[in-house]
Amino acid sequence: MADTPGDGPPRAALIAAVVLAVGAAVGFLVFAAVTQHQRGPAPVALSAVPAPRADGPECARLIGTLPEKVGDYRRAPLVEPAPAGAVAWQRDDGGEPLVLRCGVERPADFVVGAPLTVVDAVSWFRVQDPSDADRATWFAVDRPVYVALTLPRDSGPDAIQTVSTAVTATLPAQPADPGPAA
Template structure:
């Protein structure tokens, strides 16, 4: 009887997260607010540990990824107000932070904007990631950045 064993190395968890090159501009990413927020980011979001980001790393960015190859969770700080965030837009409050869910062309991913801070913060995550990532990031946002009144765009038309 011959017994063979093989080890398959899965590099998905150690390879850097590659971000799309066509990402929205983040003009306030170098701001003190974003610097403070990034310093407050936890090493883990539930079962998503911090992941390296492929060079060049955009300012104001942090990522987490599980070892099973699941899509990463990506935080970006300092973006412009999302165009669809208008007066009357639906918001969800999570641990003291008001979040707006932006339209996302990828049905497997959701993108949330924290809209009640001096800078806009996005969190893009797999739809099946559960509530923990949004909750943990909301706690870090609350600790690092004071709340301010929301500033939605006027409704077009």
């Protein structure tokens, strides 16, 4: 059936309008995805924790060698005022970040006989916050400064392996100094 005057716009014009609308929507989604990827992760807000040696040369060396990517996490800017000696990585889709803090105090639970996990020649002590089962903090306890790495449950082994490599390269090993026996 042929289009007749008065039946609305011609069929070709309708098809062209739909194609243009769909193309514009797809173009907008592609543009949004590309610009989000270029902007990188959103800034991460970190609370201050006692870190008496965070401003020291050991932490400066370590932080200077940390990579931009850890697995599928990318280094994220920190919300100002950012704590000294801190670095965060976040996935592009958000979620819980990986957080490294250098120069922190010895963990209170680190005592003689506490279990350690060795990853790439670094001795790590794990602290699980009973109120937050989705994250654990690992402390490098055999270096001149304590390094804390807080990991979300689903972060995988890349983070602790990557950070262990950087710790080994920049901070000399020394005997772990646990507190008194529990």
